[in-house]
Amino acid sequence: MAPRVLVSDKLSTTAVQIFKDRGVEVDYLPDLGKDKEKLLEVIGQYDGLAIRSATKVTEKLINAATNLKVIGRAGIGVDNVDIPAASRKGIIVMNTPFGNSITTAEHAVAMIFALARQIPEANASTHAGRWEKNRFMGVEITGKTLGVIGCGNIGSIVATRGVGLKMHVIAFDPFLSDKRAEELGVDKVELDELFARADFITLHTPLTDKTRNIIDAAAIAKMKNGVRIINCARGGLIVEADLIAGLKSGKVAGAGIDVFEVEPAEQNALFGMENVVATPHLGASTAEAQENVALQVAEQMADYLIKGAVSNAINMPSITAEEAPRLKPFVKLAEVLGAFVGQVTEDPIKEVEILFDGSTTTMNTRALISATLAGLIRPQVADVNMVSAPIMVKERGIIVAEVKRDKSGVFDGYIKLTVKTEHMTRSIAGTCFSDGKPRFIQIKGINLDAEVGQHMLYTTNADAPGIIGLLGTVCGENGVNIANFQLGRNRPGGDAIALLYLDAPFPEKVLEQVKAHKSIDSAKRLQFDVGAM
Numbered sequence: 001m002a003p004r005v006l007v008s009d010k011l012s013t014t015a016v017q018i019f020k021d022r023g024v025e026v027d028y029l030p031d032l033g034k035d036k037e038k039l040l041e042v043i044g045q046y047d048g049l050a051i052r053s054a055t056k057v058t059e060k061l062i063n064a065a066t067n068l069k070v071i072g073r074a075g076i077g078v079d080n081v082d083i084p085a086a087s088r089k090g091i092i093v094m095n096t097p098f099g100n101s102i103t104t105a106e107h108a109v110a111m112i113f114a115l116a117r118q119i120p121e122a123n124a125s126t127h128a129g130r131w132e133k134n135r136f137m138g139v140e141i142t143g144k145t146l147g148v149i150g151c152g153n154i155g156s157i158v159a160t161r162g163v164g165l166k167m168h169v170i171a172f173d174p175f176l177s178d179k180r181a182e183e184l185g186v187d188k189v190e191l192d193e194l195f196a197r198a199d200f201i202t203l204h205t206p207l208t209d210k211t212r213n214i215i216d217a218a219a220i221a222k223m224k225n226g227v228r229i230i231n232c233a234r235g236g237l238i239v240e241a242d243l244i245a246g247l248k249s250g251k252v253a254g255a256g257i258d259v260f261e262v263e264p265a266e267q268n269a270l271f272g273m274e275n276v277v278a279t280p281h282l283g284a285s286t287a288e289a290q291e292n293v294a295l296q297v298a299e300q301m302a303d304y305l306i307k308g309a310v311s312n313a314i315n316m317p318s319i320t321a322e323e324a325p326r327l328k329p330f331v332k333l334a335e336v337l338g339a340f341v342g343q344v345t346e347d348p349i350k351e352v353e354i355l356f357d358g359s360t361t362t363m364n365t366r367a368l369i370s371a372t373l374a375g376l377i378r379p380q381v382a383d384v385n386m387v388s389a390p391i392m393v394k395e396r397g398i399i400v401a402e403v404k405r406d407k408s409g410v411f412d413g414y415i416k417l418t419v420k421t422e423h424m425t426r427s428i429a430g431t432c433f434s435d436g437k438p439r440f441i442q443i444k445g446i447n448l449d450a451e452v453g454q455h456m457l458y459t460t461n462a463d464a465p466g467i468i469g470l471l472g473t474v475c476g477e478n479g480v481n482i483a484n485f486q487l488g489r490n491r492p493g494g495d496a497i498a499l500l501y502l503d504a505p506f507p508e509k510v511l512e513q514v515k516a517h518k519s520i521d522s523a524k525r526l527q528f529d530v531g532a533m
C-alpha cells in the first residue's frame with residue numbers, strides 16, 4: 001500500500017507532482033490547515049504532512065495522527081510544530097533550511113532602502129497627486145554603519161550585500177569567528193558596541209530565550225539618535241511597545257518590520273505610523289524561494305516514505321535503516337553532550353574536538369559529529385538540524401577535529417567532547433549503557449556516573465563541607481524540589497561539581513541566589529529533551 005501525504009497549506013503544484021512521481025498518494029487541500037477541527041478529524045489517515053506556516057501542528061494534532069511518520073515544513077521556521085511532542089511519538093520533523101536564505105536577505109536590504117528614502121510614503125503621496133518633493137528628504141546609505149545581529153546563513157548574506165553597497169558593516173554573533181568575519185569583510189563587535197555605532201540595525205537571529213526581546217527600551221537607549229531598525233527574522237525579538245515609544249520620541253527614525261509578536265498581525269499599534277514600513281511576513285515570499293522549498297520538502301518526504309532516507313531532519317540525523325538500531329542511542333548521547341557544553345559556554349567557541357573511543361570508532365561518526373554540533377549550537381541557533389549544523393559551524397569559522405582511538409578504559413566505547421574558547425577549555429564525556437540511555441561519565445575532568453534529566457542545575461565549587469546543605473537550603477526556601485543529585489570531585493579539597501535533577505526549570509531568581517554565594521564558583525541551569533531517550 002502506497003504511503004499517503006496530506007498537503008494542508010499552499011504548495012507548488014510541481015511539488016505535488018513530485019510526490020505522485022515517487023509513488024506517494026497525495027491529497028492537496030491547501031486551506032485545510034486553517035480549519036483546526038477538520039484537520040484533527042482527518043489527520044489519522046496520513047503517513048506524511050506537508051505544511052508551510054499556516055498549519056499549526058500542536059500536541060493535540062500529533063496525538064490524533066496515529067499513522068503519521070513525517071512532517072515536512074517547506075521553509076526554515078518550525079515554530080508552528082510541537083517538535084518535542086513529535087519526537088515523543090517517533091515522528092520525524094523535516095525543514096528546508098537554505099531554500100529561502102537569499103530571498104529573506106534581499107527583503108532586509110529592500111527594507112534598508114525603503115527606510116533610507118521613505119519610499120512607501122513618497123509613493124502613496126505621489127499616487128494621491130501631491131507633489132511633496134521637499135517633504136521626503138532621505139539619507140544616503142553609502143558610508144553608513146550597518147549593524148547585523150546574527151551573522152549566520154541569512155545574516156552573512158545581508159552583511160556581504162551591505163559591504164557591496166559601501167556600508168561599514170559590524171556584526172554581533174557569539175559563534176562568529178575572527179577568520180569568518182574577515183572573510184565577510186565585517187567587524188565583529190559586542191552587542192552594546194553595535195547598538196552604539198550602527199545607523200541601521202538588522203536582525204537575523206532565531207527566537208530563543210537568549211534573543212527574545214533583544215531590542216527593548218534599554219537597548220534603544222544605547223543606540224544613536226535617528227537609528228533605523230529592520231526585523232525580517234522573528235517576531236518577539238523586539239519589544240513592540242518600546243519600539244513604538246522610540247519611534248514617537250524620534251530616537252528611532254524608522255523601522256522596517258516584516259514579522260510581529262502576534263501573527264497574522266491584522267491589528268498592531270505600529271500600523272499607521274509614518275516612519276514604519278510594515279510587510280506581512282514576506283521575507284521568503286518570492287516565486288523562486290517558494291518553488292525551491294516546496295520541491296525540496298516534497299523530495300525529502302518522498303525519499304523517507306519510499307526509501308527510508310532521512311535528510312534535513314530537526315529531530316533526527318541522517319542514518320541508514322541498517323545502522324539505526326545500534327547508532328540511535330549514541331546519536332542521542334552526542335546531542336546531549338553538545339547541548340551540555342552549548343548551555344554552559346558563553347564565549348565564542350573557536351575549536352571543537354570530538355574523541356571516539358573503543359566501539360564508537362566503528363560507528364557512523366559523521367552522524368555522531370553532526371548530532372554533537374547540532375546540540376552544541378542549538379542554544380544559539382534554535383532551527384539547526386543534523387544536516388545544517390556542520391555548515392553553520394563552518395560558516396562561523398569553528399575548527400572541528402575528529403579523533404579515534406582504541407579502547408582505553410573500562411567502557412567498551414564512549415564519546416568525549418572538548419571545546420576551546422579564547423580563555424578556556426571545557427570537556428565532557430559520556431556513554432550508553434545496556435538500557436540505551438545516555439550517561440555522563442566525566443565532566444571537567446571529574447569522573448562520575450550521571451543520568452540525563454530534563455531539568456538540571458550544574459554547579460562548580462572547591463571541594464568543601466556544606467555545599468550539599470547550601471544547595472538544599474536555597475532550593476527548600478524557594479520551593480524548588482530536588483528529585484535527585486550527583487556529586488563528583490577530582491580529589492579531596494580539589495575541584496568539585498554537583499548535578500541537581502529538578503521537576504521544573506530552575507527559577508532565575510533562585511539561580512542568582514546560588515551564584516551569589518561565595519562557596520559557588522559557577523552555576524548553570526540546563527534543559528535536555530528527554531522525550532526520545
